[in-house]
Amino acid sequence: MNxxxxxxxxxxxxxxxxxxxxKQAGLQxxxxxxxxxxxxxxxxxxxxxxxxxxxxxxxVTPEAARSSQVRSxxxxxxxxxxxxxxxxxxxVGPPEKIPKKSLPWILWELKMVRLPERGDQESGIKQIVQxxxxxx
Numbered sequence: 001m002n003x004x005x006x007x008x009x010x011x012x013x014x015x016x017x018x019x020x021x022x023k024q025a026g027l028q029x030x031x032x033x034x035x036x037x038x039x040x041x042x043x044x045x046x047x048x049x050x051x052x053x054x055x056x057x058x059x060v061t062p063e064a065a066r067s068s069q070v071r072s073x074x075x076x077x078x079x080x081x082x083x084x085x086x087x088x089x090x091x092v093g094p095p096e097k098i099p100k101k102s103l104p105w106i107l108w109e110l111k112m113v114r115l116p117e118r119g120d121q122e123s124g125i126k127q128i129v130q131x132x133x134x135x136x
Contacts, residue, residue, distance in 0.1 A: 003053060027132060035049065061097075078106065087110065088128060
């Protein structure tokens with residue numbers, strides 16, 4: 001299964017940790033740092049990766065709520081049938097820090113995986129892996 005992780009640039013360390021856990025479970029993860037080459041057009045490369053993905057993880061943070069790129073990626077996933085039951089919101093930190101109206105309402109209706117901002121995130125990452133493997 002190919003997995004796309006949508007996140008704001010400020011959340012790169014969390015995205016790397018989640019990606020590492022997914023890769024260790026045998027899932028393919030699209031990695032912007034590996035896939036993008038100098039001179040590549042960001043929107044074209046991300047669009048190709050989204051079309052090639054079977055699932056999407058969205059790291060829900062205050063920064064992601066303000067990111068137009070994350071919003072575009074979420075909108076794309078919501079418009080594709082391939083992501084049905086395979087769009088997994090991951091709430092990083094306390095929910096009260098995130099302006100709910102900044103993200104599509106449906107994200108708040110989906111069951112979220114919760115990750116602490118710091119400390120032990122392993123159980124949350126295992127929950128993400130289990131969810132993806134069940135949806136495969």
